[in-house]
Amino acid sequence: MANNQVIDEQLKNIPMEQLKSCTERGLGMLTGKKYCNTDLVYIVENSCVSLCALLKSQHLTADFCVKYMLVNNNYCIKDMDKYITYRDVIYYQTHLNETDLDEGFEIEL
Secondary structure (H helix, E strand, O other), X not given: OOHHHOOOHHHHOOOHHHHOOOOOOXXXXXXXXXXXXXXXXXHHHHOOOOHHHHHHXXXXXXXXXHHHHHOOOOOOOXXXXXXXXXXXXXXXXXXXXXXXXXXXXXXXX
């Protein structure tokens, strides 16, 4: 995803080399900062943010959870990111349920 599609102005102004080393702490997620889905995709694809931190701190879509957390390990930063399960997603993302995730899998596959 290109930087010009990023919505958050602060995120948009972080140089790519600096973003590559940004963590959830540096992006303010541990102190309540919320990002839209577009920005979260950009963050996952270009930074060192833990998927577990995203799961616990952001409002995620089923499609996002399936693509970045449940289908593959390409975006895992920490070991614990590899072990995110359906149950974890439903626990932390209370607006989602198993049906939402199943539909996300259908789209992804």
